[in-house]
Amino acid sequence: MSRAPSGRNRPAPSLLVTTRNARFQQWQSYLTNRAKRTKAGRFLIQGVRPLNLALEHDWPIESLLHRIDGPPLSDWARELLETRSVEQIGVSAELMAELGEKTTTTAPELIAIAKTRAPRLKDLRLQSVPLIVVFDRPASPGNLGTLVRSANAFGADAVVVVGHGADPFDPRSVRASTGSLFAMPVVTVSSVDEILAFRDARRASGTDLHIVGTDETGSVTIDAHDFGGGTVLVIGNETRGMSAAWRDACDTVVNIPIGGAASSLGAPSAGAVALYEIARQRK
Numbered sequence: 001m002s003r004a005p006s007g008r009n010r011p012a013p014s015l016l017v018t019t020r021n022a023r024f025q026q027w028q029s030y031l032t033n034r035a036k037r038t039k040a041g042r043f044l045i046q047g048v049r050p051l052n053l054a055l056e057h058d059w060p061i062e063s064l065l066h067r068i069d070g071p072p073l074s075d076w077a078r079e080l081l082e083t084r085s086v087e088q089i090g091v092s093a094e095l096m097a098e099l100g101e102k103t104t105t106t107a108p109e110l111i112a113i114a115k116t117r118a119p120r121l122k123d124l125r126l127q128s129v130p131l132i133v134v135f136d137r138p139a140s141p142g143n144l145g146t147l148v149r150s151a152n153a154f155g156a157d158a159v160v161v162v163g164h165g166a167d168p169f170d171p172r173s174v175r176a177s178t179g180s181l182f183a184m185p186v187v188t189v190s191s192v193d194e195i196l197a198f199r200d201a202r203r204a205s206g207t208d209l210h211i212v213g214t215d216e217t218g219s220v221t222i223d224a225h226d227f228g229g230g231t232v233l234v235i236g237n238e239t240r241g242m243s244a245a246w247r248d249a250c251d252t253v254v255n256i257p258i259g260g261a262a263s264s265l266g267a268p269s270a271g272a273v274a275l276y277e278i279a280r281q282r283k
Helices: 022-032 034-040 048-056 075-083 093-099 141-153 171-176 192-204 244-249 267-282
Strands: 015-017 042-046 061-067 087-091 110-115 131-136 158-162 186-189 210-214 231-235 252-255
Touching: 022 034, 022 042, 022 093, 034 042, 042 048, 042 171, 048 075, 048 110, 061 075, 061 093, 075 110, 087 093, 131 141, 131 267, 141 158, 141 171, 141 267, 158 192, 192 244, 210 244, 210 267, 231 267
Parallel strands: 015 087, 061 087, 131 158, 131 231, 158 186, 210 231, 210 252
Antiparallel strands: 042 110, 061 110
């Protein structure tokens, strides 16, 4: 890494990375190594919309990496570099393409190195009629990010990942959320018991929460259930559905009637349908 000279059509970065040095390797590890992401408390933000939303919601950005060769930077990229007082690092197009996981010939203009956040259940600020989405042991980061996106779109207060599941800060999750990860809390807890304790504490303070699971064997069709009160909506694991512990914890289990040759909906699709129905009823 070295000090960089001023470049034409680009702000002058404070540092320059053109080889796979130790710092580049650290960034690269955030793409695929959950343990290193967690230990460092850092992850990558790729893409225009996710980066814009991260900045809009005051997410802690540590560094902005920008491409130093190839086509000139866009007005969007230049404006961010000129107006944001964070460390700026110039990176060669070849290395930016690797960090951006691009399959095209064009390397991304900007990538952010951001700090992770670990919100806690007890600190959640809820609406008067809360809606919390629980994803039970999600296996796919992409599915997790997609559910976060739907939860944000339909007005949920938070998404809670329960058990050993996908990492919200996996780049596949961040991309699939299209920036919604930065607009709402995503909480990780170890067990059903933590949600039940949270529910009991909220009830004691005057806010009721009804736990509603989704499963093809549910006893009530989703449109027949009244979602007018506070709700914890539980989406099961993609292949195994809800755990036995969650089935015991649910006050109600609803099903989504479907036809055709499909035996069931995928987890993020079921979540989106359920969230739409809740939003429809609450209007």
